[in-house]
Amino acid sequence: IDLGAQSARWAAFQERHRLSCEEAARLLLDTFEYRGLVKHTGGCHCGAVRFEVWASADLHVFNCNCSICTKKQNRHFIVPASRFKLLKGADNLRTYTFNTHRAQHTFCKTCGVQSFYTPRSNPDGYGIAPHCLDDGTVQTIITEDINGKEWEKAVREHKTIRDMSKP
Numbered sequence: 001i002d003l004g005a006q007s008a009r010w011a012a013f014q015e016r017h018r019l020s021c022e023e024a025a026r027l028l029l030d031t032f033e034y035r036g037l038v039k040h041t042g043g044c045h046c047g048a049v050r051f052e053v054w055a056s057a058d059l060h061v062f063n064c065n066c067s068i069c070t071k072k073q074n075r076h077f078i079v080p081a082s083r084f085k086l087l088k089g090a091d092n093l094r095t096y097t098f099n100t101h102r103a104q105h106t107f108c109k110t111c112g113v114q115s116f117y118t119p120r121s122n123p124d125g126y127g128i129a130p131h132c133l134d135d136g137t138v139q140t141i142i143t144e145d146i147n148g149k150e151w152e153k154a155v156r157e158h159k160t161i162r163d164m165s166k167p
Helices: 004-017 021-033 067-072 148-157 161-165
Strands: 038-043 050-055 058-064 075-080 084-088 093-096 105-108 125-128 140-146
Touching (some): 050 125, 084 125
Antiparallel strands (some): 038 050, 050 084, 058 075
């Protein structure tokens, strides 16, 4: 790629930060595309599953009272699939489904922790467990109760939940 007058600046940036061309480009794109967002990292308890997710430092977390969320204490925030990246552990994930089988409850086969899943409300995104994020990137957590016992009605009446997985 011909960067014209920016070639020297680009080379100096790469050298100063010890980045390959691809790494520097990724950093630039992430900074531009995810402006105002923070890169959170996290994973399961044993470390076999690791991920990164771009989201606000101020998280909007759902506390659902459906049968599985109650049993697992599955509080989560929702992000578009494009803002989630599994870093390692795909081979260590197992999936549990029930009822409509739309929600994909993924968990680590070693330690059993569900650090993220694909929610029924947002099959084009991920529900991320804030308690599975590494320390240091979350500023605040606002928790909203959602009546998962009456899931269809709750999602139909909620003003923004379906849009949370849209980029």
